[in-house]
Amino acid sequence: MKIVALAGGVGGAKMAHGLAEHLSSKELTIIVNTGDDFEHLGLSISPDLDTVCYTLAGLANFETGWGRANETWNTISNLEKLGGPNWFRLGDQDIATHLERTRRLKEGQPLSRITKDFCKAWGIHHMILPMSDTPVRTMVNTDEGELAFQEYFVHRRCEPKVKGFRFDGIDSARPVVGAIDAIDKADAVVICPSNPWVSIDPILKVIKKISKPVIAISPIIGGKTVKGPAAKMYEELGIEPSALAVAEHYRHLLTGYVLDQVDSELQESVNRLHIKPFVTDTLMNHLTDRARLANDVLHFIGSL
Amino acid sequence: MKIVALAGGVGGAKMAHGLAEHLSSKELTIIVNTGDDFEHLGLSISPDLDTVCYTLAGLANFETGWGRANETWNTISNLEKLGGPNWFRLGDQDIATHLERTRRLKEGQPLSRITKDFCKAWGIHHMILPMSDTPVRTMVNTDEGELAFQEYFVHRRCEPKVKGFRFDGIDSARPVVGAIDAIDKADAVVICPSNPWVSIDPILKVIKKISKPVIAISPIIGGKTVKGPAAKMYEELGIEPSALAVAEHYRHLLTGYVLDQVDSELQESVNRLHIKPFVTDTLMNHLTDRARLANDVLHFIGSL
Numbered sequence: 001m002k003i004v005a006l007a008g009g010v011g012g013a014k015m016a017h018g019l020a021e022h023l024s025s026k027e028l029t030i031i032v033n034t035g036d037d038f039e040h041l042g043l044s045i046s047p048d049l050d051t052v053c054y055t056l057a058g059l060a061n062f063e064t065g066w067g068r069a070n071e072t073w074n075t076i077s078n079l080e081k082l083g084g085p086n087w088f089r090l091g092d093q094d095i096a097t098h099l100e101r102t103r104r105l106k107e108g109q110p111l112s113r114i115t116k117d118f119c120k121a122w123g124i125h126h127m128i129l130p131m132s133d134t135p136v137r138t139m140v141n142t143d144e145g146e147l148a149f150q151e152y153f154v155h156r157r158c159e160p161k162v163k164g165f166r167f168d169g170i171d172s173a174r175p176v177v178g179a180i181d182a183i184d185k186a187d188a189v190v191i192c193p194s195n196p197w198v199s200i201d202p203i204l205k206v207i208k209k210i211s212k213p214v215i216a217i218s219p220i221i222g223g224k225t226v227k228g229p230a231a232k233m234y235e236e237l238g239i240e241p242s243a244l245a246v247a248e249h250y251r252h253l254l255t256g257y258v259l260d261q262v263d264s265e266l267q268e269s270v271n272r273l274h275i276k277p278f279v280t281d282t283l284m285n286h287l288t289d290r291a292r293l294a295n296d297v298l299h300f301i302g303s304l
Numbered sequence: 305m306k307i308v309a310l311a312g313g314v315g316g317a318k319m320a321h322g323l324a325e326h327l328s329s330k331e332l333t334i335i336v337n338t339g340d341d342f343e344h345l346g347l348s349i350s351p352d353l354d355t356v357c358y359t360l361a362g363l364a365n366f367e368t369g370w371g372r373a374n375e376t377w378n379t380i381s382n383l384e385k386l387g388g389p390n391w392f393r394l395g396d397q398d399i400a401t402h403l404e405r406t407r408r409l410k411e412g413q414p415l416s417r418i419t420k421d422f423c424k425a426w427g428i429h430h431m432i433l434p435m436s437d438t439p440v441r442t443m444v445n446t447d448e449g450e451l452a453f454q455e456y457f458v459h460r461r462c463e464p465k466v467k468g469f470r471f472d473g474i475d476s477a478r479p480v481v482g483a484i485d486a487i488d489k490a491d492a493v494v495i496c497p498s499n500p501w502v503s504i505d506p507i508l509k510v511i512k513k514i515s516k517p518v519i520a521i522s523p524i525i526g527g528k529t530v531k532g533p534a535a536k537m538y539e540e541l542g543i544e545p546s547a548l549a550v551a552e553h554y555r556h557l558l559t560g561y562v563l564d565q566v567d568s569e570l571q572e573s574v575n576r577l578h579i580k581p582f583v584t585d586t587l588m589n590h591l592t593d594r595a596r597l598a599n600d601v602l603h604f605i606g607s608l
Contacts, residue, residue, distance in 0.1 A: 041403045078400030082425050092396040096382030099345045121386050
């Protein structure tokens with residue numbers, strides 16, 4: 001079975017990792033959100049791309065879900081002593097990724113090529129594609145004005161109330177080379193349990209059209225997110241956060257929808273959206289949960 | 305006694321450190337070469353400035369003379385894995401200095417102000433001034449063509465044969481604010497035992513005129529340099545490397561000249577240049593040697 005997975009950061013990375021345990025490098029392509037990318041301290045940082053790569057390479061910090069395992073923090077702690085900005089926690093190993101990416105981007109190399117080489121260096125066999133080689137920047141419209149995503153997400157800890165989103169550069173951003181082709185050859189597209197507003201929507205807006213079955217895994221379990229501000233965003237946008245709200249968000253796109261057991265009573269409502277529900281345990285606390293959930297999702301897709 | 309010291313990297317930093325042990329912050333100003341500065345991996349790096357600052361702050365690596373003590377190398381080792389350029393060894397703590405300097409330079413802040421703030425953060429009480437806030441770049445003319453200084457010095461390990469030097473930007477570079485004033489108020493200017501060609505000449509060319517007694521300490525001992533390519537440069541330029549050759553290099557400038565005991569037979573020749581020689585032990589292997597040599601130099605200056 002050939003699958004294209006659309007992924008944001010932590011949740012998306014875990015799901016992609018699970019799928020990679022079952023699918024060969026020819027069977028799985030992962031398209032990653034780059035709307036969270038930003039420039040900080042002169043470094044070009046791609047948080048979601050790095051989280052997916054580090055996770056698949058087995059280099060990710062299992063506790064935090066982001067950053068590198070066995071990380072050291074000597075640069076940032078010395079930067080702090082100099083009065084430099086310390087709100088974005090950059091580990092010493094992680095900084096190497098940003099320095100080298102920045103160097104190559106400045107040379108005019110496309111992000112996709114750089115990512116491909118990094119994946120090779122990290123021993124990743126599956127194809128990980130940034131959604132576009134053209135910069136797209138997620139801007140969060142809040143009650144304190146428009147904020148760049150990382151400013152909202154990390155610096156302001158999602159405290160300002162969300163009123164909407166804008167994806168700067170989205171109109172001129174073309175899908176990365178290989179993305180459309182991978183979707184054309186795929187049996188299905190899997191939307192990983194990532195934030196619909198800021199992780200998946202940018203990818204969908206760049207990809208534009210998906211003429212294949214699309215299956216999403218709910219990032220909201222029992223009205224809450226495992227990580228990140230998706231539930232908070234729904235609330236602030238006047239929508240009750242729930243697995244159903246996410247299904248409705250993607251309603252024109254989905255063939256199937258994977259809900260957690262705690263949300264099994266929502267199956268009927270999902271059915272009413274003409275989307276086939278599938279209930280399983282969607283929490284990925286342990287490493288083994290990733291492959292188990294991926295297995296469930298692939299079986300569900302096979303049954304559609 | 306008020307002293308202005310002109311310094312390059314390792315040897316200059318040791319001498320400046322020795323002087324700082326005897327002179328108060330009002331009595332000593334250190335003007336540092338910035339011709340070695342360069343941009344690498346998007347970072348603005350000032351090797352001599354950092355060596356002097358780290359040394360005075362007690363943060364320097366005593367073994368190497370450059371870089372930070374108790375340094376870690378997690379960024380550069382990860383950069384290597386990604387195939388990034390690793391010829392310039394950047395430690396994790398050191399990278400913080402470059403990131404923050406780069407960030408502030410890009411904001412339009414002058415190097416001198418950044419350096420002043422860094423010195424404060426590092427607990428340095430003496431005034432350390434970059435020779436200029438305008439970039440000057442030392443270019444080495446070699447038998448393999450013209451090379452940027454760090455390309456010659458670090459990447460090529462001083463292997464290409466030197467034919468001459470050019471200081472890009474020197475004509476429009478003005479002395480940093482405070483430098484001329486410090487010299488005007490000084491009793492003497494001390495040329496530290498740094499490379500005359502690439503560490504001191506750029507400073508002298510920026511400062512232009514020194515109407516105060518100038519005393520140099522020979523960086524060449526028994527025909528050899530303690531560290532760095534000064535002796536090799538003399539040879540390749542067709543001049544026999546010796547303490548005398550350095551005195552001749554500075555002949556129109558010097559009132560006094562400090563030689564090592566192994567070069568005591570050169571005193572007569574120095575005298576013949578109308579420069580007063582002073583012989584002492586100029587090697588600074590141990591921390592205590594710095595203050596001892598500085599004490600000797602200050603007494604010599606007092607006697608002139």
